[in-house]
Amino acid sequence: MIAFTVNGVRSEVGVHEDTPLLWVLREHLKLTGTKFGCGIASCGACTVHVDGVAIRSCITPIDSIGTSEITTIEAIGATAAGAKIQKAWLDREVVQCGYCQSGQIMSASALLASNPHPTDSDIDGAMAGNICRCGTYVRIREAIKQAAQSN
Amino acid sequence: MISDHINSRAACPDPSPSANGLSRRTFLKAGAAAGGGLMLSLGLPMANGEAQVTAGDGFAPNAFIRIGNDGQIVLTMPYVEMGQGTYTSIPMLIAEELEVDLSRVRLEHAPPNEKFYGNPLLAGVQATGNSNAIRAAWQPLRQAGAVARTMLVSAAAKRWNVDPTSCRAQSGEVRHVPTGRSITYGELAADAARMPVPESVALKRPEDFKLIGTPAKRLDTPAKVNGTAVYGIDVRPPGVKIATLAQSPVFGGRVKRVHDTAAKAVKGVRQIVLLDDAVAVVADHMGAAKKGLAALVIEWDDGPHAKLNTNEVVAELEQATLNSGAVAQNIGDVDAAMARAITKIEATYQVPFLAHATMEPMNCTVHVREDGCEVWVGSQVVARAQAAAAKTAGLPLDKVVVHNHLIGGGFGRRLEVDGVIRAVQIAQHVDGPVKVVWTREEDIQHDMYRPYWFDRLSAGLDDKGMPVAWNHRFAGSSVMARWAPPFFKNGLDPDTTEGAIDLVYALPNLHVEYLRVEPPGIPTAFWRSVGPSHNVFVTESFIDELAAAAKQDPVKYRRALLDENPRAKAVLDLAAEKAGWGQPLPKGVGRGVSVQFVFATYMAQIAEVEVSKDGAVRVRRVVCAVDCGTAVNPDTIRAQIQGAIMFGITASLYGEITLKDGRVEQSNFDTYQILRMNEAPAVEVHIVGSTEPPGGMGEAGTSAIVPAVTNAIFAATGIRLRKLPIDTEQLKSA
Numbered sequence: 001m002i003a004f005t006v007n008g009v010r011s012e013v014g015v016h017e018d019t020p021l022l023w024v025l026r027e028h029l030k031l032t033g034t035k036f037g038c039g040i041a042s043c044g045a046c047t048v049h050v051d052g053v054a055i056r057s058c059i060t061p062i063d064s065i066g067t068s069e070i071t072t073i074e075a076i077g078a079t080a081a082g083a084k085i086q087k088a089w090l091d092r093e094v095v096q097c098g099y100c101q102s103g104q105i106m107s108a109s110a111l112l113a114s115n116p117h118p119t120d121s122d123i124d125g126a127m128a129g130n131i132c133r134c135g136t137y138v139r140i141r142e143a144i145k146q147a148a149q150s151n
Numbered sequence: 152m153i154s155d156h157i158n159s160r161a162a163c164p165d166p167s168p169s170a171n172g173l174s175r176r177t178f179l180k181a182g183a184a185a186g187g188g189l190m191l192s193l194g195l196p197m198a199n200g201e202a203q204v205t206a207g208d209g210f211a212p213n214a215f216i217r218i219g220n221d222g223q224i225v226l227t228m229p230y231v232e233m234g235q236g237t238y239t240s241i242p243m244l245i246a247e248e249l250e251v252d253l254s255r256v257r258l259e260h261a262p263p264n265e266k267f268y269g270n271p272l273l274a275g276v277q278a279t280g281n282s283n284a285i286r287a288a289w290q291p292l293r294q295a296g297a298v299a300r301t302m303l304v305s306a307a308a309k310r311w312n313v314d315p316t317s318c319r320a321q322s323g324e325v326r327h328v329p330t331g332r333s334i335t336y337g338e339l340a341a342d343a344a345r346m347p348v349p350e351s352v353a354l355k356r357p358e359d360f361k362l363i364g365t366p367a368k369r370l371d372t373p374a375k376v377n378g379t380a381v382y383g384i385d386v387r388p389p390g391v392k393i394a395t396l397a398q399s400p401v402f403g404g405r406v407k408r409v410h411d412t413a414a415k416a417v418k419g420v421r422q423i424v425l426l427d428d429a430v431a432v433v434a435d436h437m438g439a440a441k442k443g444l445a446a447l448v449i450e451w452d453d454g455p456h457a458k459l460n461t462n463e464v465v466a467e468l469e470q471a472t473l474n475s476g477a478v479a480q481n482i483g484d485v486d487a488a489m490a491r492a493i494t495k496i497e498a499t500y501q502v503p504f505l506a507h508a509t510m511e512p513m514n515c516t517v518h519v520r521e522d523g524c525e526v527w528v529g530s531q532v533v534a535r536a537q538a539a540a541a542k543t544a545g546l547p548l549d550k551v552v553v554h555n556h557l558i559g560g561g562f563g564r565r566l567e568v569d570g571v572i573r574a575v576q577i578a579q580h581v582d583g584p585v586k587v588v589w590t591r592e593e594d595i596q597h598d599m600y601r602p603y604w605f606d607r608l609s610a611g612l613d614d615k616g617m618p619v620a621w622n623h624r625f626a627g628s629s630v631m632a633r634w635a636p637p638f639f640k641n642g643l644d645p646d647t648t649e650g651a652i653d654l655v656y657a658l659p660n661l662h663v664e665y666l667r668v669e670p671p672g673i674p675t676a677f678w679r680s681v682g683p684s685h686n687v688f689v690t691e692s693f694i695d696e697l698a699a700a701a702k703q704d705p706v707k708y709r710r711a712l713l714d715e716n717p718r719a720k721a722v723l724d725l726a727a728e729k730a731g732w733g734q735p736l737p738k739g740v741g742r743g744v745s746v747q748f749v750f751a752t753y754m755a756q757i758a759e760v761e762v763s764k765d766g767a768v769r770v771r772r773v774v775c776a777v778d779c780g781t782a783v784n785p786d787t788i789r790a791q792i793q794g795a796i797m798f799g800i801t802a803s804l805y806g807e808i809t810l811k812d813g814r815v816e817q818s819n820f821d822t823y824q825i826l827r828m829n830e831a832p833a834v835e836v837h838i839v840g841s842t843e844p845p846g847g848m849g850e851a852g853t854s855a856i857v858p859a860v861t862n863a864i865f866a867a868t869g870i871r872l873r874k875l876p877i878d879t880e881q882l883k884s885a
Binding site: 132 | 234235373378381384417790794798
């Protein structure tokens with residue numbers, strides 16, 4: 001059994017130690033807000049936080065988590081940055097199909113938590129790893145700026 | 152919350168009292184429209200002239216609306232949400248006529264039933280596509296709302312014994328104006344159900360609209376920002392196993408032999424399913440299934456397309472355009488005009504195969520039992536999904552239940568049911584429900600692709616440089632001929648030619664021909680803006696070539712050809728003004744323009760593009776002016792255009808599927824690149840006010856941006872790119 005903490009809750013699962021965190025979250029813990037997009041850390045749909053840092057859960061083996069705290073989209077609203085980002089996403093009507101947006105919000109929340117007033121270039125740097133096929137980039141940028149203004 | 156608003160109802164083929172607790176009556180009638188297409192009209196009242204009483208449970212005046220005795224309004228939603236905002240804009244039509252707040256309308260997915268919910272603009276197929284939901288719904292759903300409102304008012308007037316014209320519907324109540332009395336819709340529902348269905352109803356005048364034309368908040372957004380929205384890939388019926396698969400890497404190939412010892416040894420792998428042309432690994436979770444798949448050794452018989460390369464397909468298309476094809480449009484006498492022309496210009500263009508690459512990879516969950524089959528999927532064609540599952544499982548239609556879900560990107564991919572068929576084939580070998588999830592590599596390498604098209608054009612200019620002859624012939628796949636055969640007539644279909652015919656410009660002599668050439672071993676399908684994604688690139692690039700040959704400004708040149716088309720001229724003028732057309736730009740930066748009328752929407756775009764010395768292209772800014780008739784939800788229109796532009800820039804700069812030895816060469820986002828945040832331009836959208844019927848919005852922005860980008864590259868560099876995606880090698884400074 002491998003033990004780890006997700007959204008403040010301690011869990012144990014019986015999987016092979018190299019199983020990617022993504023599948024443990026989605027299929028064992030039923031936290032399906034975190035999405036599968038590519039499996040090679042190329043699209044960002046699977047982004048979660050490990051100790052507040054945005055990582056791609058599709059290439060993160062479960063046994064690498066150790067005592068770190070995992071946060072997913074289901075709990076990001078409980079953080080100050082996450083709540084601001086979610087509100088801005090709603091205010092700006094960012095979402096279209098929505099499939100990538102959990103990952104977008106996780107990347108944006110990590111950015112805002114570490115950099116309260118990001119520049120355009122900071123936003124590009126933090127968000128370039130998250131693909132949105134619907135092309136909501138214009139609004140993602142606006143929403144991050146709105147959330148930053150409330151800082 | 153979407154979960155509060157949208158109930159996914161188990162789908163039965165013919166809603167009946169036993170199936171869902173209420174009866175529905177035929178109220179839609181398809182008929183031939185003046186323009187040759189199909190239209191809906193408010194149909195036949197019931198034989199007894201009364202609306203259906205719904206088992207003491209409210210009022211269901213037609214197939215779309217149900218009003219409970221508690222006042223709850225339920226819209227049975229025939230169109231699916233895949234990001235385009237239809238879950239908000241269609242309810243707006245009902246709410247407007249019913250005089251209720253949008254928040255009062257709850258949605259249910261329509262069950263598969265083409266009799267009630269077929270799309271009149273797509274040959275009656277129950278489909279969401281072709282940017283036509285709002286066009287298809289505009290009359291019938293407003294009428295549905297108005298009929299319900301009229302019957303509620305009649306019921307109140309009868310109860311009060313007053314003249315109905317002295318009563319008014321507002322905010323979910325009927326009010327008797329002289330006395331100020333009011334009754335809620337819920338209290339009136341049972342009485343309203345017994346009122347005669349009006350033969351005709353008056354729709355609200357545009358100046359009285361309260362919702363239509365206002366930027367409504369989307370109903371599906373909250374669940375999509377907190378992780379609770381449920382897509383097909385998220386379903387989890389009890390006991391579900393997860394499968395992933397490898398399909399023959401060459402289309403038409405078969406499995407020869409499988410060595411599965413190592414795969415079966417992977418912890419969590421339960422079963423290997425062998426099909427004729429695919430192998431699936433069934434496991435407790437996707438991690439194990441993927442690991443098992445990687446451990447499989449599969450020998451394939453590659454079949455007849457083992458040596459197929461894209462360049463052979465292109466050569467065949469090029470060759471085809473040397474022969475004449477079906478005449479899509481002819482105006483005047485092109486040959487005679489060409490003979491008199493002062494200047495003649497010729498060019499060939501080509502566009503590649505493209506994958507959809509929806510962010511939600513293909514997936515479908517199926518439980519096959521002895522006596523029935525249950526399917527969980529996100530589909531643009533729910534009735535076809537049901538029929539495909541029934542046929543594959545060998546079951547009658549009424550034994551197949553389909554649960555439709557939010558779609559994590561459609562773009563035409565989920566107008567196909569290959570993923571449903573595949574999942575049923577696998578589920579037939581599995582005890583209990585199985586969720587089949589394609590890897591991204593499978594998703595890209597076994598897509599059904601936007602066709603490759605090859606185009607040959609020529610034009611003749613008069614002594615002032617204006618076009619007197621326009622000749623266009625192109626060859627490629629007809630998706631319509633396969634998907635909806637009745638649309639393919641005399642060698643033509645309306646999708647493949649859209650954007651190549653009925654050009655916005657006054658061209659006195661025009662001749663357009665199409666040759667249907669199906670690529671061997673490469674499945675083709677609709678892809679956001681399909682025909683126009685190709686034709687608008689070609690025609691708007693070529694008109695730019697004519698302007699350049701005439702040494703005229705591209706906007707002025709187009710404008711001179713738009714005197715008979717005021718709506719097209721207006722969007723061009725607006726885009727040019729807002730973009731600062733003609734104002735100086737730094738070296739290496741150019742502006743390009745495009746104008747189009749496709750999906751019943753007028754649009755002009757101006758792209759500002761920077762080309763570096765190393766050939767790298769960056770789209771810096773895009774200005775779009777749009778006249779889509781009545782703008783039902785203006786914020787969604789802006790969002791759709793912003794997104795469609797990114798989709799089109801991806802196609803301009805990167806999009807390309809190629810085959811070598813029958814195998815698709817691209818496999819994931821590292822080799823099939825999608826535009827990212829750091830490459831995304833600023834986008835401005837300007838909507839022209841209009842009370843004309845609404846036009847389509849989901850796709851128009853994609854077709855318009857592509858030539859705007861290549862025309863801007865020409866403005867920046869003098870280099871004309873006639874093949875997509877753009878070749879940056881050609882743009883390197885010498």
